[in-house]
Structure formats: structure tokens, C-alpha cells
Amino acid sequence: MDVLKADNYKQQIKQKALELGFEFFGVAKAEFLEEEAPRLENWLNQQMHGQMAYMANHFDKRLDPTLLVPGAKSVVTLMMNYFPQRVMDVSDNYKIAKYAYGKDYHFVIKDRLKSLMQFIQETVGEVHGRVFVDSAPVMERAWAKKSGMGWIGKNSLLLHKQRGSFFFLAELIIDLDLPPDGPVKDYCGSCTRCMDTCPTEAIPQPYIVDARKCISYLTIELKEQIPDTFEGKMQDWIFGCDICQDVCPWNRFSKPHKVDEFLPAPDMDNLNRNDWQELTEEIFRTIFKKSPVKRTKFEGLKRNIQFAAAATQVVKGN
Incomplete structure (x- = not known):
């Protein structure tokens, strides 16, 4: 495809993405992620x-987008901000991660991605591809980094110079050859706030997160009882955790x-706090019907x- 034509398509797609509510593009x-493999x-x-x-x-599909979309030429990464207008009251209360305040992002973003894919096909012609929102073997942060969206922080999250890290990432893997964007440098420097502040020591070394110690993992992914070794370290988080993001400069x-x-x-x-403790399954189903929180199930x-x-009772007892 002609370079000018490809660049023109890219600008049109970017403009449409912004209109759909994505902040960055x-x-x-689309090539094998050599650095990520080891x-x-x-x-x-x-x-x-x-x-x-x-x-x-x-494993192979995570590293090679052409195994997910045969003939793939480009991985388009999009960013949608979720930083709240007002942080929920956490004074003497239980906490949930900010990304779970509103409607499940999978549904919110996927609908918009499908609209963007439809726009591409209407604008360019026959383009094949797939849309992804944290629901397939796609290394979204690696692709965001390669596309110049930001750099991977020491807490393993993508950091954007103008927006920080409170955003969702989504991808289009398509067989349309678009001009790539270059990566940006790592601006973490000597800062280790995310590592130093994690109460469960889940970041043993820069850029490595041990999920087994991460509060998000313990409150969402772990299906068994939370190990006693974490007693008194969870800081009232009951779904996810924002500590390593909240302390990031x-x-x-x-915004x-x-x-x-x-919202x-x-x-x-x-x-x-009392409402949470007295939560019934009926109320759970009503309040969290369309929320990411339903992922944990009531139990x-x-x-x-x-x-x-x-843990709170132990602390008060002391």
C-alpha cells in the first residue's frame, strides 16, 4: 500500500477512535515478541x-499475533481512562479497585472496538481482524509499549507520561499495514515507591510482580482461603488493589x-463497613449485576x- 494512503487511513482511524472515547491510539x-518470550x-x-x-x-499465541489473526500486519492499541471523578469514601471502610467502580469494562470497550472495526472496513474495504479486551492471550502492555503508548513501570503496569496508569488497554489485530509508532523511553528512573509501599511485598524486583503475593490476585483470582500469612497486610482491600498505582508519581x-x-x-x-459485612447474595446480585466485582462471585x-x-478485629484487640 502507498505510504501516504496508509498514513491517511491511520489518521482517519485514530480520529474515529478518539470520537468513540479512546484517549490514545x-x-x-504485528510480529513475534522476542523480548517478552524469555x-x-x-x-x-x-x-x-x-x-x-x-x-x-x-504460550506461542501470546507472543505471535499472526497465530491469532492469520496474515496480521498491525496491532492497534487503544487506551481508555477510568480514573474516577471522585474516589469512593474509604475512611474506616472496605476498598475496591477504582477500575471496578462502574460497569464491567469488557462490555463498555468491546462495543466501541466493534464500532471501530466496522469503521475500518467501511473506510478501507476488506480488512480482516479481531478485537481484544483483556479476554484472550494478548500481551497488551507489551503491545502498548511497542506502539509508543508508554513504558512498563516497575509495578509491571504501563505508564503514560500524560495520564499515569489508571486506564484500560484494548487491541485490534488486523491485516491492514499501518505505519507503526516508535517506543518511548523508561521514565521510572531510580524511583521504587511501588515496590517499597506494597504491603505484601509482591514486587520482589523491578518489573517483576509475584502474583501469588499480590492483593489483586488474592482477592480475585485465588479460589481457596487467603493464607494466614497475609493477615493484617491487606489494608481493607476486598476486591483488587490500587496501592502501587496510588503511590506512583x-x-x-x-485526570x-x-x-x-x-461512574x-x-x-x-x-x-x-457494616453494609459490606451484612451483604446478602440478593443484594450482591442487584448491586454488582454489571460490575467487574461479580467476578469473585458472592462467596x-x-x-x-x-x-x-x-484482621481489623485483631488490630483493635491489640
């Missing part, structure tokens, strides 16, 4: 993925999102609340 060439293999060999067996599945640049679907459900916003959330409540 980047393109990388890192992923080493991480898996050390069993740092814990019970997330799916992380060990489809780059998140001082975070409130403009996506209505990410907190009123009933959830009003829950106090999982009650387990998290009970674990946090027990």
Missing part, C-alpha cells in the same frame, strides 16, 4: 502466576474520565470481607 508491527517463560517457570493456569496456556497527572458507564453505581457508593467477596474484618 498507537500502532505496532521473560514470560521465566515468570511462568517460577510459578509466579499462581493459580492463573490460563497464563501458561497458548506519574499518577499525579491522572477524571468522561465515560458515564464507569459508581449509587448503591455501591453508599455501602459502609469470594464474602471471604474477602471476612478476612479483612478478622
